[in-house]
Amino acid sequence: MGMNQVRIAIDGQALDVPAGISVAAAIAQLRLPFRRSVGGQPRTAFCGMGVCFECRVRIDGIAQQRACMVPVREGMQVLTDG
Amino acid sequence: MGYRFGVKSYDLIIVGAGIIGTACADYASREGLRVAIVEPGPIGGGATAAAMGHLVAMDDDPAELALANYSLQLWEDFTGIEQIEYSRCGTLWVAGNATEFAQIPEKIARLAAVGVPAERLESEQLYRLEPALQRGLTGGMRVPREAVVYPPGMARHLLNRACVRGTTLYPLRATAITAHGVQLEDRTSLAGSVLVATGCALPQLLPRLPMRSRKGHLVITDRYPGVIHHQLLELGYADSAHGDADSSVAFNVQPRPTGQILIGSSREYGNDTPEVSMPMVRRMLERTFRYLPALRQLNALRIWTGFRPVSADGLPYLGRVPQRPNVWVAAGHEGLGITTSLGSARLVIDQWLDRPTAIDARPYDPARVATWA
Numbered sequence: 001m002g003m004n005q006v007r008i009a010i011d012g013q014a015l016d017v018p019a020g021i022s023v024a025a026a027i028a029q030l031r032l033p034f035r036r037s038v039g040g041q042p043r044t045a046f047c048g049m050g051v052c053f054e055c056r057v058r059i060d061g062i063a064q065q066r067a068c069m070v071p072v073r074e075g076m077q078v079l080t081d082g
Numbered sequence: 083m084g085y086r087f088g089v090k091s092y093d094l095i096i097v098g099a100g101i102i103g104t105a106c107a108d109y110a111s112r113e114g115l116r117v118a119i120v121e122p123g124p125i126g127g128g129a130t131a132a133a134m135g136h137l138v139a140m141d142d143d144p145a146e147l148a149l150a151n152y153s154l155q156l157w158e159d160f161t162g163i164e165q166i167e168y169s170r171c172g173t174l175w176v177a178g179n180a181t182e183f184a185q186i187p188e189k190i191a192r193l194a195a196v197g198v199p200a201e202r203l204e205s206e207q208l209y210r211l212e213p214a215l216q217r218g219l220t221g222g223m224r225v226p227r228e229a230v231v232y233p234p235g236m237a238r239h240l241l242n243r244a245c246v247r248g249t250t251l252y253p254l255r256a257t258a259i260t261a262h263g264v265q266l267e268d269r270t271s272l273a274g275s276v277l278v279a280t281g282c283a284l285p286q287l288l289p290r291l292p293m294r295s296r297k298g299h300l301v302i303t304d305r306y307p308g309v310i311h312h313q314l315l316e317l318g319y320a321d322s323a324h325g326d327a328d329s330s331v332a333f334n335v336q337p338r339p340t341g342q343i344l345i346g347s348s349r350e351y352g353n354d355t356p357e358v359s360m361p362m363v364r365r366m367l368e369r370t371f372r373y374l375p376a377l378r379q380l381n382a383l384r385i386w387t388g389f390r391p392v393s394a395d396g397l398p399y400l401g402r403v404p405q406r407p408n409v410w411v412a413a414g415h416e417g418l419g420i421t422t423s424l425g426s427a428r429l430v431i432d433q434w435l436d437r438p439t440a441i442d443a444r445p446y447d448p449a450r451v452a453t454w455a
Contacts (some may be wrong), residue, residue: 038305038340056304061239062379 013057017072024048024067026056027080034067035081058082090250092118092274093233094434095264097256097287101233101410101420103279104240105427113248116203118272119241120264122255126237129281129419132388134300134336134346135231136313138173139419141192142320145397145445150418151179151196152441153425157229165239167232169339173225174203174312175213175297175319176373177252182317190223200225213378214309223317230313230336233420234250259287261407277410278403279432281391284413289407291399293414295389297350301365304381307341309374316373322349323417331366333373343377345370347417349390358385386421390416392453398422400429400446411448 007017008023010030017026024045027034034044034055045055048068055067058079067078094110097105097120107119124131137157139150161168177183186202193200203222209215245251254266256385263273278284284293313336322332325348334347348366353359363385371378393399393414403409412430415422429446432439 063306064381 004078006072006074008072008074008078011080015042019072021072022068023057023059023065023072023076023078024072025068026072027055027057027078032080086356089271089273090118090264092116092250094118094277094431095120095272095274096129096277096279097121097264098240098279098281098283099125099237099241099251100279101112101126101237101240101423102127102281102415102426103277104237104244104409105423106277106279106412106430107249108240109243109424109427110431110434111244111249113435116432117244117249118252118274119244120252120254120256120266120272122240122253124234125197125241126234128283128392129388130233130237132231132298132300132386133417133420134231134334134344135330135420136173136334136336137229137231138313138418139193139196139198139228139421140320140323140418141189142324143396145442146418146422147192147196148407148441149425149429149446151423152428153422154198154228156361156424156428157231157421160236160239161229162237164345165232165235167235167339168229169231169337170229171337172312173228173374174208174314175220175225175317176208176215176314177220177317177372178182180220185317186221186223193225198225212310212312212314215314216373216375216376219373224312228313230418230423232339232422236420236423256287259406260435263408275408275410275434275435277412279412281413281415281419282389284391284411288409288411290361291403291411291413291448292394294351294392294414296352296392297348297355297387297389298346298417299348299358299366299385299387301345301367301379301382301385303339303343303345304383305341306343306380309343309376309380310335310337312337319347322347326351328352329362331362331369333369335370335374335377343380345377345382354389356387358387370453391419392416395451395453397425397446399448399451400426401433401443401448403451404452 050069093115316333322330336344398414
């Protein structure tokens with residue numbers, strides 16, 4: 001792993017990504033869906049700047065975090081529909 | 083013009099369509115009265131909309147307990163109605179120390195005396211039921227049959243039922259009580275007995291009945307299902323609720339059926355502005371985090387305030403207004419109006435009908451405050 005890479009897990013799948021990118025960017029790299037709405041619709045990152053709340057995921061056990069606002073960290077566990 | 087200035091007659095004109103006024107309209111119309119209800123704002127838009135919606139028997143005062151218990155039995159008819167969001171999560175009172183824990187048997191006995199089941203929990207049982215609670219608590223008391231509801235949904239449901247039975251809603255302000263009934267802002271006159279159920283606004287129509295507003299804040303989070311399972315309160319809650327301090331906070335947190343967590347509670351006298359006070363919110367949340375540290379990491383979606391209508395002695399005024407023929411009152415429920423709405427309506431309307439009441443009505447008689455001598 002290069003100096004500027006970090007390893008995270010998204011839905012249990014290990015992934016090496018550049019340090020400093022957002023969790024939303026990492027999820028997009030895997031082409032995974034984000035969450036489902038209460039009504040069951042698939043949702044995805046939209047505004048990319050923390051306003052629309054469409055990209056919420058569970059990060060290290062804490063739900064409802066905006067993936068676009070959280071930078072990746074080594075060892076991070078992300079659940080897209082958690 | 084004949085319409086605008088005409089006089090319409092009813093058996094009972096209820097002023098105010100919060101949960102108290104709508105409960106009165108529901109019961110009065112069920113008993114065959116011709117009812118009008120006057121409300122210029124949204125249905126259940128005052129204290130009803132600001133309330134947590136916790137159905138709870140507070141055992142500290144015998145009259146309060148009798149009314150709550152009577153009402154909780156009546157609430158059992160509303161468990162299956164979607165817009166009321168009735169959720170029987172139970173109440174879990176948390177003991178922060180040995181002194182609070184030692185009060186529990188007495189509380190259980192007082193509740194048992196009126197038929198409310200409750201059980202004492204040792205600390206390991208407490209953590210099995212609510213793993214998110216801070217370690218080091220002494221134990222608690224669980225009241226399994228208690229519930230939470232969505233109060234404005236209940237007010238709308240009660241009003242809809244009353245309207246199906248012929249109750250008329252006047253979406254206007256009542257400007258005065260007249261010798262014959264009520265005058266509305268468009269100069270319509272309604273004739274009949276008047277029942278004032280306007281909560282904190284009571285002094286506008288009945289200035290001789292003391293009423294104070296007690297401000298509160300609530301915070302609601304995003305959806306986090308499964309973090310808590312019961313309505314959680316500290317056993318010291320009653321000290322805050324019944325104390326007379328200028329301001330106080332107490333741990334009182336509720337799981338909504340959506341998975342959202344509703345966080346209270348604060349109490350302030352002498353602050354009649356609806357603005358959110360961030361220092362008060364911070365104080366309330368720090369109290370919450372002492373019991374539920376995991377909540378510190380969650381997102382809050384919204385903060386709002388509301389005002390509890392507080393009578394002279396903490397019990398509601400339910401009954402005939404002294405020296406005012408044909409004027410009745412149902413107001414002043416402070417923080418228990420959602421719980422006690424249904425019993426309050428029965429007490430007032432049964433007295434209006436000259437029927438015996440199911441519980442002793444004297445503790446709530448408005449004449450007890452007698453400021454009109």
